[in-house]
Amino acid sequence: MKKRSIRTGILFALLTPVLLICAENPIYAATTQTAGSATVSYHVDPAYQVTIPVDTSMRFNETETSYGNIVVEQAQIEDGKCIQVSLLSDLNLKNSNNSKAVIPYQILAQDEAGSRPFTSAQYTKAGEETPLTIAIKKEDWKKAAAGEYADTVTFTISYVDKSE
Template sequence: MKKGLTGLLLVSLMATLTVPVQAAEQTTLIHANVGSSYTLTIPKETTIDVNALTTPLNGTIKVTGNILSTENVVVSAVTQPLHNDDQNADLPYTLKNGNQAFTSVNFNQNDLKSTKEVQLQIAINQEDWNQAPAGSYNGSIVFNAELQ
């Protein structure tokens, strides 16, 4: 009987000493960041006919990609003169967007989605054509795009 009572006492003591087990829930945070990116497309090589007062560039400026609604892609251009190496002469011209001299154009998030295009043109005054020495003239336009 002593053994039975000891066993019963031991079982009841163990029941009161049980430690509750619980699973601790924890969370791992994950993050992703899709950075702004864009592609600038510029016009191809363009040949200007003699005495042409305006010549559209062979293609348009367009920007495609994915930017934030608070950002703009600003496209600007630096023109290099039409130069005649044989005669060491320049033929002045103006890069234009419509009737205005081109300085820059902004593309926002909606413009990138709608594939906005800007057609630029070369404008040369008739007086400059009249004074241009004979020969071949070559120049360039350097386009720059900046995310702002």
């Protein structure tokens, strides 16, 4: 046991000057201070949120009813790009009991110039919107067979190059 204490004491005696030298003269990695610049960068991915109309119904003999609005809720897009909303439908309400019975209709976009058939629109910023209506001609109501009618409308939202 005495040998161990002596060895520990000798080891401590040998390390003390090293510890004192390190404490007085801390070891630093070689560094050089020079003037310069650094680049800070960050990429924001495009992001957008678009609300489209949902299911709606129309009363018999009604020639026009609101279908709701396409609304751009959020838009973080690059220059030269836009959000495109397209509509796909054969624009025929189909009778659930008679496959030959259809009622043609239109989906119209409302703007300052009036109504126009809606097929697609491009948007570049939040807050833009397109009010839509569904229109059925009186003559087409008169030809309609009794029964339930429905159609599926598909909206496609894409991030595309802006067309001029």
